[in-house]
Amino acid sequence: MFVNFLLFICGGQCNVMMMIFEERIWVLFKHKWQQTLTYWSVFFSFGLCIAFLGPTILDLRCQTQSTLQQITWVFFSQQFLLLIGSCLGGLLKRTLLFSLTALSLSTLLISLVFAFIPLCNNVVMLAVAMAIAGTAMGVIDTIANLRLVKLYQKDSAVFLQVLHFFIGMGALVSPLVADPFLADDNCVKNGTENSSSNLHHLRSSLAGKGTVLHNVSHYNLHTQGTVTTNISYAFWIMALINLPVPVAVCVLMYRERMLPCFSYSPRLLEPDPRASKTPTESIPADTDQDHRDMFNCCNRSNLQGHPPSFFILHGLGGAVLFITDGIIGSYAGFVYTYAVSSPLSMHHKTAGCLPSVFWASITAGRLAAIYLSYRYTAVKLLSVSLGGVVIVECMLLMLHSSTVFLFLGTCLLGLCISTVFPCMLALTEDILDYKGCATTVLVTSASTGEMVLQVLVGSVINSQGSYSFPLSGMIAAFIGFSFFLLFLYCRHVYRNYHTEEHKSTREAVTQGSS
Structure with a gap:
C-alpha cells in the first residue's frame, strides 16, 4: 500500500530522528x-x-x-x-x-x-x-x-x-x-518562421x-x-x-x-470504555468535541466567552501568513523576470535556475525544521525566521546588482521563510487551546496573500520597473515582522487575561467552601 x-x-x-527525539514522540507516532x-x-x-x-x-x-x-x-x-x-x-x-x-x-x-x-x-x-x-x-x-x-x-x-x-x-x-x-x-506549426x-x-x-x-504580455506566438x-x-x-x-x-x-459496510462497527479511534488505562493514555484522542464548524465560532455565545485578544490573535496570525505566503508566491513568480532585466541582465538559462533554487531551499528548510521544531519553541523559530527574512530582503535590495548574492539570497530566503507557516499554525492553535477555528483562518489568509501579493507585485514591476521587486519584498518583510511583534504582545495580553480569570475562579471557590 x-x-x-x-x-x-x-x-x-x-x-535517525527517533534517536534524537524522546521516546514520547515515537510513542505518539506509532x-x-x-x-x-x-x-x-x-x-x-x-x-x-x-x-x-x-x-x-x-x-x-x-x-x-x-x-x-x-x-x-x-x-x-x-x-x-x-x-x-x-x-x-x-x-x-x-x-x-x-x-x-x-x-x-x-x-x-x-x-x-x-x-x-x-x-x-x-x-x-x-x-x-x-x-x-x-x-x-x-x-x-x-x-x-x-x-x-x-x-x-x-x-x-x-x-x-x-x-x-x-x-x-x-x-x-x-x-x-x-x-x-x-x-x-514552438509546438504550433503554421509553415512560417517560428519563435523557438x-x-x-x-x-x-x-x-x-x-x-x-x-x-508574458509582450510575447506573441502562433495559435493556428x-x-x-x-x-x-x-x-x-x-x-x-x-x-x-x-x-x-x-x-x-x-x-x-x-465505509458503509462497517457503519455499525465500532470505530478504531474511539477508545473502548472497558479497556484499562495504558501508559499512552496521554495521547490526544481524535474526537471532535472541541472542533466546531467554521461559522459556529462566530455564534453569539462563543463571542461572549472570549476576550477581544482571542479574535485579534486570529487576525494577526492570519496577517503574518498573508504576508509570508505572499512573499513566497511573488518571489517564485517574479525572480526570473527580475534576474533577466537590467541591471543584472542574466542569461535566461542561468536565471531559470532561480525558482528551482528557491523551492529546493524551502524543501531543505522544512526538512531541517523537523528537528529544529523539537529542539526550540515556535516563538524562537518564528523570531529567527522572520528576522532572517527581513535581513535577507534588505541585503537583496542593497546588493541588487550582484548576481552572486541573488543566488545566495534566494537560497537564504527560502531557508528562512520555509518554517513560518507550520510554526505559526502550531503556535496559534496552542495559544488558543485548539478551538478549531484558527487553522481555517490561517490557511485562508495564506492563500489570499499568495494570490493578492502576486498581483500587486506584478503590477508594481510592470509600472515602476524591476528595481521595485526587491523593494516590495523588503517592505512586505518589515510589515510581516511588525505583525508578528503585535502578535506576541497580544499573546501576552491573552495569557494575562487567563491568569487573572483563573485567580478569580480559585478565590470564588475558596470563599464558597469557607
Missing part, C-alpha cells in the same frame, strides 16, 4: 502512524498540483491553441478557487468522517483532473479543470493541517514540518515528470508558482496550425503517481470502520 511505501521511504529518517502518513501523502498531491503548471503552460497553450494572455488566466482560476477551497475545507472539517471523505474525493479529483487535462481543447475547459483542482487543493490544505494539529496538539509542530516537507516533494516530482515531454520548439529561439526563455519566465500576466506536443503523457503519468493517495485515504477509512 502507499502508506507502507511512505514508511519505507521515511524509515531511515525516522530511525499510535497514529497510519493517519499521519495518510495526511502527509495528501500533501504530496497538493505539491504535485503546485508546480506542474509553470513548466507545461506553453505546451498547454499549443494544445488549446490560445494566446499567452489567455492561457495565463488559468493560473488565476487555480489560485482563486484554492482560496474558495480553503474556506470550504473549514466547513468539511466538522467530523473525522467528513474530513476523510473530503480528502479522498479531493485527491481523487486531482488524479481525474490530471487525466482530463489532455482532453481540454480550449482554454475555458482547461480553466475549469484547474479551478476544480484548485478547489481540491484548498480542501486538502485546510483539512490536512487541521487533522494533524488536532491529532498531536502540543506536539504538532514536528509533524506539521514533515507535512509541509511533502509539498516540496510533490513540487519536485511534477516538473521532473513533465520535463521529458516538453516541446523543444525564445521558447526556453519564455518557459523559464513561466516556471514560477502562480506567475501572472505581466511576465498543426499542434505537435506530447505533454499528454506527462499528465497521465502524474495521474497514476497520484492515484495511490486516494486509495490510502480509503484504506484509512476502512480501518476506521467508516
Whole structure:
C-alpha cells in the first residue's frame, strides 16, 4: 500500500530522528502512524498540483491553441478557487468522517483532473479543470493541517514540518515528470518562421508558482496550425503517481470502520470504555468535541466567552501568513523576470535556475525544521525566521546588482521563510487551546496573500520597473515582522487575561467552601 511505501521511504529518517527525539514522540507516532502518513501523502498531491503548471503552460497553450494572455488566466482560476477551497475545507472539517471523505474525493479529483487535462481543447475547459483542482487543493490544505494539529496538539509542530516537507516533494516530482515531454520548439506549426529561439526563455519566465500576466504580455506566438506536443503523457503519468493517495485515504477509512459496510462497527479511534488505562493514555484522542464548524465560532455565545485578544490573535496570525505566503508566491513568480532585466541582465538559462533554487531551499528548510521544531519553541523559530527574512530582503535590495548574492539570497530566503507557516499554525492553535477555528483562518489568509501579493507585485514591476521587486519584498518583510511583534504582545495580553480569570475562579471557590 502507499502508506507502507511512505514508511519505507521515511524509515531511515525516522530511525535517525527517533534517536534524537524522546521516546514520547515515537510513542505518539506509532499510535497514529497510519493517519499521519495518510495526511502527509495528501500533501504530496497538493505539491504535485503546485508546480506542474509553470513548466507545461506553453505546451498547454499549443494544445488549446490560445494566446499567452489567455492561457495565463488559468493560473488565476487555480489560485482563486484554492482560496474558495480553503474556506470550504473549514466547513468539511466538522467530523473525522467528513474530513476523510473530503480528502479522498479531493485527491481523487486531482488524479481525474490530471487525466482530463489532455482532453481540454480550449482554454475555458482547461480553466475549469484547474479551478476544480484548485478547489481540491484548498480542501486538502485546510483539512490536512487541521487533522494533524488536532491529532498531536502540543506536539504538532514536528509533524506539521514533515507535512509541509511533502509539498516540496510533490513540487519536485511534477516538473521532473513533465520535463521529458516538453516541446523543444514552438509546438504550433503554421509553415512560417517560428519563435523557438525564445521558447526556453519564455518557459523559464513561466516556471514560477502562480506567475501572472505581466511576465508574458509582450510575447506573441502562433495559435493556428498543426499542434505537435506530447505533454499528454506527462499528465497521465502524474495521474497514476497520484492515484495511490486516494486509495490510502480509503484504506484509512476502512480501518476506521467508516465505509458503509462497517457503519455499525465500532470505530478504531474511539477508545473502548472497558479497556484499562495504558501508559499512552496521554495521547490526544481524535474526537471532535472541541472542533466546531467554521461559522459556529462566530455564534453569539462563543463571542461572549472570549476576550477581544482571542479574535485579534486570529487576525494577526492570519496577517503574518498573508504576508509570508505572499512573499513566497511573488518571489517564485517574479525572480526570473527580475534576474533577466537590467541591471543584472542574466542569461535566461542561468536565471531559470532561480525558482528551482528557491523551492529546493524551502524543501531543505522544512526538512531541517523537523528537528529544529523539537529542539526550540515556535516563538524562537518564528523570531529567527522572520528576522532572517527581513535581513535577507534588505541585503537583496542593497546588493541588487550582484548576481552572486541573488543566488545566495534566494537560497537564504527560502531557508528562512520555509518554517513560518507550520510554526505559526502550531503556535496559534496552542495559544488558543485548539478551538478549531484558527487553522481555517490561517490557511485562508495564506492563500489570499499568495494570490493578492502576486498581483500587486506584478503590477508594481510592470509600472515602476524591476528595481521595485526587491523593494516590495523588503517592505512586505518589515510589515510581516511588525505583525508578528503585535502578535506576541497580544499573546501576552491573552495569557494575562487567563491568569487573572483563573485567580478569580480559585478565590470564588475558596470563599464558597469557607
